[in-house]
Amino acid sequence: MASQLDPVVTSTQYNFRVKDALLGGQMLFVAFGALVLVPILAGLDPSVALFTAGIGTLIFQVLTRGRVPVFLASSFAFIAPIIGGIEAWGLAATLSGLAAAGVFYVILSLLIRTFGSQFMLRLLPPIVTGPIIMIIGLSLAPVAVGMATSGPDGTYSWTAILIATIALGTTIVVSLWGKGTMRLIPILMGIVIGYLVALVLGWVDFSPVTNAAWVAVPSFTMPTWSWPAIIAILPVAIAPAIEHFGDVLAISSVTGKDYLEDPGVDRTMLGDGIATMVAALFGGPPNTTYSEVTGAVTLTKAFNPAIMTWAAIFAIVLSFIGKLGAFLQTIPAPVMGGILILLFGSIMSVGMNSMIRAKTDLLNTRNLIIVAIILVFGIGGMKLQFGQNFSLEGIALAGIVGVLLNLILPEDLGN
Numbered sequence: 001m002a003s004q005l006d007p008v009v010t011s012t013q014y015n016f017r018v019k020d021a022l023l024g025g026q027m028l029f030v031a032f033g034a035l036v037l038v039p040i041l042a043g044l045d046p047s048v049a050l051f052t053a054g055i056g057t058l059i060f061q062v063l064t065r066g067r068v069p070v071f072l073a074s075s076f077a078f079i080a081p082i083i084g085g086i087e088a089w090g091l092a093a094t095l096s097g098l099a100a101a102g103v104f105y106v107i108l109s110l111l112i113r114t115f116g117s118q119f120m121l122r123l124l125p126p127i128v129t130g131p132i133i134m135i136i137g138l139s140l141a142p143v144a145v146g147m148a149t150s151g152p153d154g155t156y157s158w159t160a161i162l163i164a165t166i167a168l169g170t171t172i173v174v175s176l177w178g179k180g181t182m183r184l185i186p187i188l189m190g191i192v193i194g195y196l197v198a199l200v201l202g203w204v205d206f207s208p209v210t211n212a213a214w215v216a217v218p219s220f221t222m223p224t225w226s227w228p229a230i231i232a233i234l235p236v237a238i239a240p241a242i243e244h245f246g247d248v249l250a251i252s253s254v255t256g257k258d259y260l261e262d263p264g265v266d267r268t269m270l271g272d273g274i275a276t277m278v279a280a281l282f283g284g285p286p287n288t289t290y291s292e293v294t295g296a297v298t299l300t301k302a303f304n305p306a307i308m309t310w311a312a313i314f315a316i317v318l319s320f321i322g323k324l325g326a327f328l329q330t331i332p333a334p335v336m337g338g339i340l341i342l343l344f345g346s347i348m349s350v351g352m353n354s355m356i357r358a359k360t361d362l363l364n365t366r367n368l369i370i371v372a373i374i375l376v377f378g379i380g381g382m383k384l385q386f387g388q389n390f391s392l393e394g395i396a397l398a399g400i401v402g403v404l405l406n407l408i409l410p411e412d413l414g415n
Contacts, residue, residue, distance in 0.1 A: 023302045024310025026188040028318075030296045030343065031073050031311070032328055033147070033336040038074030038285050042082040044091075045283065046329075047218035047319045049074050052284030054315030056275030061309055063271040064263045069297055069305045070251055071312070072275050075288035077240050077395070081233045082285065088228070091283070095223030097233030099280035104237045105244075105273025113266035124245055126358035128402040131371045133246045133351030135378035135395055136291045140344045147337025152203070157334075159201060164338030167194025171339050175299055187296055187339055194335035203334075208326040216322035221283030238392070240288045242399035244272050247289040250350045253357065254294065255303045295343030298350060366409050374402040 035053055036046040053073035060072050078098065085094030112119065124132075148164035151157035171190030174182060182189070198204055248268050252259045259268065268289075275287040293311075297303065318324055355362070355371075362368055376382070378398035386392075392400065 020304060020306050021310050022185055022188070023300065023304075023307045024312075025314055026185050026300075027071055027293050027296055027307060027311040028314050029191055030187055030292050030339070031071055031290050033331075033333075033340070034076070034143075034290070034292055035073040035315075036329065038076060038079060042079050042285060043086055044082070044285055045219040047216065048220060048282060048284045050315045051218050051319035052275075052279035052282050053287065054312040054319065055282075056279055056287040057308055057312035057315070059275045059278060060268070060271035061305060061312070063274065064267050064305075066305050066309070067263050068248070068251065068259050068268060069255065069303055069308055070247065070268075070289045071293040071308050072272065072287040073290050073315075074285040075240050077243070077288070078233070078236055078286050081236050085229050085233060088232075089226050091221055092224040093226035093229045094233070095221065095280045095283060096226045097229035097231075098286050099223055099277050100230040100234050101237035101240075101286050102273045102275070102277030102280060104234060105241060105269050105276060108241060109266045109269035109273060112269060113264070123403055123407075124242075124399075125406065126249075126354050127360055127367055127370050128374065128399070128406050129246050129249050130351045130355035130358070130360065131374040131402065132242060132378070132395065132399050133250050133354060134348045135351075135375065135398060136243060136246060136250075137295075137344045137347030137349075137351065138375075138379055139395065140291070140340070140347075144337050144340035144344050147333040148341060149337070150333065152205075152332075159203070160332075160334040160337075163194055163198050163201065163203065163332060163334040164341070166197050166338070167191065167335045168338035168341055170194065171299075171342060186299065187343075190339050191331065191335055194338060195331055198332040198335055203332045204330050206330060208329055209323055212322040212326035214323050215320060218319050219283065223280055223283075237286075238400070240272075240286065241269070243291075243395060244269060244289055246351075247291060247294060249354060250291070250347065251289075251294050251297065253350055253354050254298045291347045292340065292343050294350070295346035298346045299342070366411075369409070370402055370405045373405065374398045377401055 031053070035049055039046045039049040053071070056072040060070070078101070081097070082094060085097060149156055149160055151160050167190045170193040171186045174189045175186035178186060195204070245265060248259050248265055259265070272287065272289065279285065279287050293308075318328065360367055362371060378395050381394055382397055383393035384397060
Protein backbone atom coordinates (compact mmCIF):
# COMPACT_ATOMS: atom_id res chain seq x y z
CA MET A 1 0.00 0.00 0.00
CA ALA A 2 2.83 2.40 0.83
CA SER A 3 4.39 1.92 -2.60
CA GLN A 4 1.09 2.83 -4.25
CA LEU A 5 0.64 6.03 -2.24
CA ASP A 6 4.19 7.38 -2.51
CA PRO A 7 3.94 8.42 -6.19
CA VAL A 8 0.75 10.33 -5.45
CA VAL A 9 2.39 12.28 -2.62
CA THR A 10 5.47 13.01 -4.74
CA SER A 11 3.33 14.24 -7.62
CA THR A 12 1.36 16.57 -5.35
CA GLN A 13 4.54 18.03 -3.89
CA TYR A 14 6.03 18.45 -7.37
CA ASN A 15 2.96 20.28 -8.66
CA PHE A 16 2.99 22.55 -5.62
CA ARG A 17 6.62 23.49 -6.27
CA VAL A 18 6.00 24.14 -9.95
CA LYS A 19 3.05 26.37 -9.05
CA ASP A 20 5.25 28.34 -6.62
CA ALA A 21 7.92 28.71 -9.30
CA LEU A 22 5.37 30.03 -11.81
CA LEU A 23 4.06 32.51 -9.27
CA GLY A 24 7.61 33.51 -8.38
CA GLY A 25 8.30 34.22 -12.04
CA GLN A 26 5.13 36.30 -12.17
CA MET A 27 6.20 38.34 -9.16
CA LEU A 28 9.56 39.04 -10.80
CA PHE A 29 7.76 40.14 -13.97
CA VAL A 30 5.71 42.56 -11.88
CA ALA A 31 8.80 44.01 -10.24
CA PHE A 32 11.01 43.87 -13.33
CA GLY A 33 10.04 47.18 -14.93
CA ALA A 34 10.67 49.27 -11.82
CA LEU A 35 13.62 47.11 -10.79
CA VAL A 36 15.62 47.87 -13.95
CA LEU A 37 14.24 51.37 -14.45
CA VAL A 38 15.94 52.69 -11.30
CA PRO A 39 19.49 51.65 -12.29
CA ILE A 40 18.93 52.78 -15.89
CA LEU A 41 17.86 56.24 -14.71
CA ALA A 42 20.57 56.42 -12.05
CA GLY A 43 23.42 55.22 -14.29
CA LEU A 44 23.92 51.81 -12.67
CA ASP A 45 24.06 48.34 -14.26
CA PRO A 46 20.55 46.78 -14.45
CA SER A 47 22.07 43.29 -14.22
CA VAL A 48 23.70 44.23 -10.91
CA ALA A 49 20.31 45.49 -9.70
CA LEU A 50 18.75 42.13 -10.64
CA PHE A 51 21.49 40.29 -8.74
CA THR A 52 21.28 42.46 -5.61
CA ALA A 53 17.47 42.31 -5.62
CA GLY A 54 17.67 38.51 -5.59
CA ILE A 55 20.38 38.36 -2.93
CA GLY A 56 18.61 41.00 -0.85
CA THR A 57 15.29 39.16 -0.96
CA LEU A 58 16.97 35.90 0.10
CA ILE A 59 18.66 37.70 3.01
CA PHE A 60 15.32 39.20 3.99
CA GLN A 61 13.62 35.79 3.87
CA VAL A 62 16.32 34.24 6.07
CA LEU A 63 16.19 37.02 8.69
CA THR A 64 12.38 37.01 8.79
CA ARG A 65 12.33 33.20 8.95
CA GLY A 66 10.53 32.95 5.63
CA ARG A 67 7.24 34.36 6.91
CA VAL A 68 6.64 37.59 4.99
CA PRO A 69 5.68 37.49 1.27
CA VAL A 70 7.55 40.58 0.06
CA PHE A 71 10.15 41.17 -2.64
CA LEU A 72 13.02 43.62 -2.22
CA ALA A 73 14.42 45.58 -5.16
CA SER A 74 15.62 48.99 -6.39
CA SER A 75 14.33 51.99 -4.43
CA PHE A 76 13.02 54.99 -6.40
CA ALA A 77 13.76 57.28 -3.43
CA PHE A 78 17.49 57.18 -4.14
CA ILE A 79 17.49 57.99 -7.88
CA ALA A 80 18.28 61.70 -7.50
CA PRO A 81 20.92 61.23 -4.75
CA ILE A 82 22.66 58.53 -6.81
CA ILE A 83 22.80 60.74 -9.90
CA GLY A 84 24.08 63.71 -7.90
CA GLY A 85 26.54 61.55 -5.98
CA ILE A 86 28.06 60.00 -9.11
CA GLU A 87 28.49 63.46 -10.65
CA ALA A 88 30.11 64.84 -7.48
CA TRP A 89 32.19 61.95 -6.10
CA GLY A 90 31.96 59.03 -8.53
CA LEU A 91 30.15 55.70 -8.29
CA ALA A 92 32.37 53.99 -5.69
CA ALA A 93 32.12 56.89 -3.24
CA THR A 94 28.38 57.20 -3.78
CA LEU A 95 27.99 53.53 -2.89
CA SER A 96 29.36 54.26 0.60
CA GLY A 97 26.44 56.63 1.16
CA LEU A 98 24.03 53.93 0.01
CA ALA A 99 25.64 51.44 2.40
CA ALA A 100 25.20 53.99 5.21
CA ALA A 101 21.46 54.00 4.47
CA GLY A 102 21.46 50.27 5.18
CA VAL A 103 23.27 50.88 8.47
CA PHE A 104 20.55 53.39 9.37
CA TYR A 105 17.88 50.72 8.89
CA VAL A 106 19.83 48.29 11.06
CA ILE A 107 20.07 50.87 13.87
CA LEU A 108 16.35 51.57 13.54
CA SER A 109 15.61 47.86 13.79
CA LEU A 110 17.57 47.69 17.05
CA LEU A 111 15.54 50.59 18.47
CA ILE A 112 12.32 48.82 17.54
CA ARG A 113 13.61 45.64 19.14
CA THR A 114 14.46 47.54 22.34
CA PHE A 115 11.23 49.54 22.69
CA GLY A 116 8.87 47.10 20.94
CA SER A 117 6.61 47.37 17.90
CA GLN A 118 4.06 49.27 20.00
CA PHE A 119 6.60 52.09 20.03
CA MET A 120 6.29 52.25 16.24
CA LEU A 121 2.52 51.88 16.37
CA ARG A 122 2.28 54.89 18.67
CA LEU A 123 4.39 56.89 16.24
CA LEU A 124 2.67 55.50 13.15
CA PRO A 125 -1.00 54.62 13.84
CA PRO A 126 -3.42 53.91 10.95
CA ILE A 127 -4.36 57.60 10.73
CA VAL A 128 -0.74 58.19 9.65
CA THR A 129 0.20 54.97 7.88
CA GLY A 130 -3.06 54.67 5.92
CA PRO A 131 -2.50 57.90 3.95
CA ILE A 132 1.20 57.06 3.54
CA ILE A 133 0.32 53.70 1.95
CA MET A 134 -2.15 55.54 -0.29
CA ILE A 135 0.60 57.95 -1.34
CA ILE A 136 2.84 55.01 -2.27
CA GLY A 137 0.26 53.86 -4.79
CA LEU A 138 -0.98 57.27 -5.93
CA SER A 139 2.49 58.76 -6.37
CA LEU A 140 3.34 55.90 -8.73
CA ALA A 141 0.16 56.42 -10.76
CA PRO A 142 1.79 58.87 -13.22
CA VAL A 143 4.49 56.26 -13.92
CA ALA A 144 1.86 53.65 -14.84
CA VAL A 145 -0.17 56.09 -16.94
CA GLY A 146 2.96 57.36 -18.67
CA MET A 147 4.02 53.83 -19.57
CA ALA A 148 0.50 53.00 -20.79
CA THR A 149 0.11 56.04 -23.04
CA SER A 150 3.57 56.72 -24.48
CA GLY A 151 5.17 55.45 -27.65
CA PRO A 152 8.87 54.53 -28.05
CA ASP A 153 9.67 58.20 -28.67
CA GLY A 154 7.89 59.28 -25.49
CA THR A 155 4.96 60.93 -27.27
CA TYR A 156 1.25 60.21 -26.76
CA SER A 157 0.18 57.10 -28.67
CA TRP A 158 -3.22 55.46 -29.25
CA THR A 159 -1.40 52.24 -30.14
CA ALA A 160 0.24 52.26 -26.71
CA ILE A 161 -3.17 52.72 -25.10
CA LEU A 162 -4.52 49.77 -27.13
CA ILE A 163 -1.66 47.50 -26.01
CA ALA A 164 -2.00 48.62 -22.38
CA THR A 165 -5.78 48.11 -22.44
CA ILE A 166 -5.44 44.57 -23.78
CA ALA A 167 -2.80 43.69 -21.16
CA LEU A 168 -4.95 45.20 -18.40
CA GLY A 169 -8.13 43.59 -19.72
CA THR A 170 -6.47 40.17 -19.90
CA THR A 171 -5.27 40.50 -16.32
CA ILE A 172 -8.76 41.44 -15.13
CA VAL A 173 -10.50 38.65 -17.08
CA VAL A 174 -8.09 35.94 -15.88
CA SER A 175 -8.22 37.12 -12.25
CA LEU A 176 -12.04 37.14 -12.23
CA TRP A 177 -12.93 34.18 -14.45
CA GLY A 178 -9.77 32.07 -14.68
CA LYS A 179 -9.96 28.50 -13.43
CA GLY A 180 -7.48 26.56 -11.31
CA THR A 181 -3.83 27.51 -11.73
CA MET A 182 -4.72 29.93 -14.51
CA ARG A 183 -6.43 32.17 -11.98
CA LEU A 184 -3.18 32.38 -10.01
CA ILE A 185 -1.21 33.89 -12.92
CA PRO A 186 -3.35 36.77 -14.22
CA ILE A 187 -0.41 39.17 -14.36
CA LEU A 188 1.75 36.70 -16.26
CA MET A 189 -1.09 36.12 -18.73
CA GLY A 190 -1.57 39.87 -19.13
CA ILE A 191 2.12 40.23 -19.97
CA VAL A 192 2.10 37.34 -22.43
CA ILE A 193 -1.02 38.49 -24.31
CA GLY A 194 0.07 42.13 -24.23
CA TYR A 195 3.52 41.17 -25.52
CA LEU A 196 2.04 39.14 -28.39
CA VAL A 197 -0.20 42.05 -29.40
CA ALA A 198 2.77 44.42 -29.26
CA LEU A 199 4.78 41.97 -31.37
CA VAL A 200 2.07 41.85 -34.06
CA LEU A 201 1.90 45.66 -34.08
CA GLY A 202 5.66 45.93 -34.53
CA TRP A 203 6.42 47.37 -31.10
CA VAL A 204 9.03 44.80 -30.08
CA ASP A 205 12.70 45.48 -30.83
CA PHE A 206 14.82 42.31 -30.74
CA SER A 207 18.16 44.02 -31.38
CA PRO A 208 19.14 43.96 -27.67
CA VAL A 209 18.72 40.16 -27.71
CA THR A 210 20.79 39.78 -30.88
CA ASN A 211 23.64 41.86 -29.52
CA ALA A 212 23.69 40.33 -26.02
CA ALA A 213 25.97 37.47 -24.95
CA TRP A 214 24.44 34.27 -23.61
CA VAL A 215 26.36 34.52 -20.33
CA ALA A 216 27.53 37.83 -18.92
CA VAL A 217 28.86 38.70 -15.46
CA PRO A 218 27.25 41.87 -14.07
CA SER A 219 29.53 44.90 -13.67
CA PHE A 220 30.08 44.71 -9.91
CA THR A 221 31.61 47.76 -8.16
CA MET A 222 32.97 47.98 -4.61
CA PRO A 223 32.31 51.14 -2.54
CA THR A 224 35.01 53.44 -1.24
CA TRP A 225 34.65 55.48 1.96
CA SER A 226 33.40 59.04 1.47
CA TRP A 227 32.08 61.21 4.31
CA PRO A 228 30.56 63.82 1.97
CA ALA A 229 28.59 61.13 0.15
CA ILE A 230 27.43 59.57 3.41
CA ILE A 231 26.27 62.89 4.87
CA ALA A 232 24.47 63.84 1.67
CA ILE A 233 22.70 60.52 1.05
CA LEU A 234 21.93 59.28 4.59
CA PRO A 235 18.92 61.60 5.21
CA VAL A 236 17.20 60.17 2.14
CA ALA A 237 16.88 56.87 4.04
CA ILE A 238 14.06 58.41 6.11
CA ALA A 239 11.59 58.02 3.25
CA PRO A 240 12.14 54.30 2.56
CA ALA A 241 12.09 53.61 6.33
CA ILE A 242 8.60 55.06 6.56
CA GLU A 243 7.61 53.26 3.35
CA HIS A 244 8.92 50.01 4.83
CA PHE A 245 6.68 50.23 7.87
CA GLY A 246 3.75 51.13 5.63
CA ASP A 247 4.51 48.20 3.31
CA VAL A 248 4.67 45.77 6.24
CA LEU A 249 1.29 47.05 7.42
CA ALA A 250 0.00 46.77 3.86
CA ILE A 251 1.06 43.14 3.40
CA SER A 252 -0.28 42.37 6.89
CA SER A 253 -3.63 43.82 5.87
CA VAL A 254 -3.59 41.78 2.64
CA THR A 255 -2.74 38.42 4.23
CA GLY A 256 -4.59 38.92 7.52
CA LYS A 257 -1.42 38.22 9.54
CA ASP A 258 0.29 40.58 11.99
CA TYR A 259 3.87 40.76 10.75
CA LEU A 260 4.58 43.56 13.23
CA GLU A 261 4.53 40.87 15.90
CA ASP A 262 5.65 37.77 13.99
CA PRO A 263 8.39 37.87 12.82
CA GLY A 264 8.40 41.49 14.05
CA VAL A 265 9.01 44.76 12.25
CA ASP A 266 12.46 44.83 13.85
CA ARG A 267 13.36 41.73 11.83
CA THR A 268 11.81 43.05 8.61
CA MET A 269 13.67 46.35 9.01
CA LEU A 270 16.88 44.45 9.79
CA GLY A 271 16.41 42.37 6.64
CA ASP A 272 15.82 45.50 4.58
CA GLY A 273 18.90 47.17 6.06
CA ILE A 274 21.32 44.30 5.52
CA ALA A 275 19.94 43.77 2.00
CA THR A 276 20.65 47.43 1.24
CA MET A 277 24.16 47.21 2.67
CA VAL A 278 24.94 44.11 0.58
CA ALA A 279 23.49 45.76 -2.54
CA ALA A 280 25.89 48.69 -2.09
CA LEU A 281 28.84 46.32 -1.65
CA PHE A 282 28.15 44.90 -5.13
CA GLY A 283 27.38 48.24 -6.80
CA GLY A 284 23.59 48.01 -6.82
CA PRO A 285 20.90 50.49 -5.77
CA PRO A 286 19.40 50.35 -2.25
CA ASN A 287 16.71 47.74 -1.75
CA THR A 288 13.21 48.41 -0.53
CA THR A 289 10.04 46.36 -0.11
CA TYR A 290 8.19 46.53 -3.42
CA SER A 291 4.66 47.90 -3.34
CA GLU A 292 4.09 46.58 -6.85
CA VAL A 293 4.58 43.02 -5.62
CA THR A 294 2.28 43.67 -2.67
CA GLY A 295 -0.32 44.68 -5.23
CA ALA A 296 0.30 41.41 -7.07
CA VAL A 297 -0.12 39.46 -3.82
CA THR A 298 -3.38 41.35 -3.23
CA LEU A 299 -4.62 40.44 -6.68
CA THR A 300 -3.56 36.79 -6.79
CA LYS A 301 -4.07 35.91 -3.08
CA ALA A 302 -0.74 34.06 -3.31
CA PHE A 303 0.45 34.51 0.29
CA ASN A 304 3.19 31.84 0.44
CA PRO A 305 6.56 33.58 1.15
CA ALA A 306 8.33 30.77 -0.72
CA ILE A 307 7.05 32.40 -3.90
CA MET A 308 9.35 35.37 -3.21
CA THR A 309 12.27 32.98 -2.76
CA TRP A 310 11.61 31.70 -6.28
CA ALA A 311 11.42 35.28 -7.55
CA ALA A 312 14.80 35.99 -5.92
CA ILE A 313 16.38 32.90 -7.47
CA PHE A 314 15.08 33.85 -10.92
CA ALA A 315 16.45 37.39 -10.48
CA ILE A 316 19.92 36.05 -9.65
CA VAL A 317 19.91 33.63 -12.60
CA LEU A 318 18.69 36.32 -15.00
CA SER A 319 21.46 38.66 -13.91
CA PHE A 320 23.99 36.24 -15.45
CA ILE A 321 22.03 35.27 -18.60
CA GLY A 322 22.65 38.08 -21.02
CA LYS A 323 20.20 37.12 -23.77
CA LEU A 324 17.36 36.24 -21.41
CA GLY A 325 17.83 39.47 -19.50
CA ALA A 326 17.87 41.36 -22.80
CA PHE A 327 14.69 39.58 -23.89
CA LEU A 328 12.87 40.69 -20.73
CA GLN A 329 13.91 44.24 -21.48
CA THR A 330 12.15 44.01 -24.86
CA ILE A 331 8.77 43.99 -23.11
CA PRO A 332 7.18 47.24 -24.36
CA ALA A 333 6.39 49.82 -21.71
CA PRO A 334 2.63 49.88 -22.50
CA VAL A 335 2.34 46.18 -21.60
CA MET A 336 3.70 46.83 -18.11
CA GLY A 337 1.90 50.17 -17.86
CA GLY A 338 -1.51 48.60 -18.35
CA ILE A 339 -0.92 46.09 -15.58
CA LEU A 340 0.68 48.63 -13.24
CA ILE A 341 -2.47 50.76 -13.43
CA LEU A 342 -4.26 47.97 -11.58
CA LEU A 343 -1.41 47.18 -9.19
CA PHE A 344 -0.73 50.74 -8.07
CA GLY A 345 -4.45 51.28 -7.58
CA SER A 346 -4.49 48.16 -5.41
CA ILE A 347 -1.84 49.67 -3.14
CA MET A 348 -3.91 52.82 -2.71
CA SER A 349 -6.92 50.68 -1.82
CA VAL A 350 -4.90 48.81 0.81
CA GLY A 351 -4.06 52.10 2.53
CA MET A 352 -7.67 53.18 2.49
CA ASN A 353 -8.74 49.80 3.84
CA SER A 354 -6.28 50.01 6.74
CA MET A 355 -8.06 53.15 7.97
CA ILE A 356 -11.46 51.53 7.46
CA ARG A 357 -10.45 48.46 9.48
CA ALA A 358 -9.19 50.73 12.26
CA LYS A 359 -12.60 52.50 12.17
CA THR A 360 -10.94 55.86 11.54
CA ASP A 361 -13.50 58.65 11.59
CA LEU A 362 -12.56 61.03 8.77
CA LEU A 363 -15.35 63.42 9.77
CA ASN A 364 -13.37 64.05 12.94
CA THR A 365 -11.59 67.38 12.35
CA ARG A 366 -8.32 66.20 13.89
CA ASN A 367 -8.20 63.10 11.69
CA LEU A 368 -9.23 65.10 8.65
CA ILE A 369 -6.37 67.56 9.17
CA ILE A 370 -3.78 64.80 9.50
CA VAL A 371 -4.96 62.84 6.45
CA ALA A 372 -5.40 65.94 4.29
CA ILE A 373 -1.92 67.32 4.95
CA ILE A 374 -0.22 63.94 4.50
CA LEU A 375 -1.94 63.33 1.16
CA VAL A 376 -1.34 66.81 -0.26
CA PHE A 377 2.30 66.96 0.89
CA GLY A 378 3.01 63.47 -0.45
CA ILE A 379 1.17 63.62 -3.75
CA GLY A 380 1.88 67.29 -4.39
CA GLY A 381 5.62 66.89 -3.85
CA MET A 382 5.98 69.44 -1.05
CA LYS A 383 9.68 70.10 -0.50
CA LEU A 384 11.84 71.68 2.21
CA GLN A 385 15.34 72.49 1.02
CA PHE A 386 18.21 72.78 3.52
CA GLY A 387 21.34 74.00 1.78
CA GLN A 388 22.61 72.36 -1.40
CA ASN A 389 22.81 68.71 -0.36
CA PHE A 390 19.80 68.00 1.84
CA SER A 391 16.07 68.25 1.32
CA LEU A 392 12.90 66.64 2.67
CA GLU A 393 10.13 66.03 0.18
CA GLY A 394 7.38 63.69 -0.97
CA ILE A 395 6.68 60.64 1.17
CA ALA A 396 9.48 61.38 3.66
CA LEU A 397 8.22 64.88 4.43
CA ALA A 398 4.58 63.77 4.44
CA GLY A 399 5.38 60.97 6.86
CA ILE A 400 7.35 63.17 9.27
CA VAL A 401 4.66 65.87 9.25
CA GLY A 402 1.98 63.21 9.80
CA VAL A 403 3.83 61.77 12.79
CA LEU A 404 4.34 65.23 14.31
CA LEU A 405 0.70 66.22 13.82
CA ASN A 406 -0.46 62.97 15.40
CA LEU A 407 1.76 63.60 18.43
CA ILE A 408 0.98 67.31 18.77
CA LEU A 409 -2.78 67.44 18.16
CA PRO A 410 -4.70 66.28 21.28
CA GLU A 411 -6.73 63.09 20.87
CA ASP A 412 -9.84 64.62 22.45
CA LEU A 413 -10.14 67.49 19.96
CA GLY A 414 -12.09 67.57 16.72
CA ASN A 415 -15.06 65.43 17.74
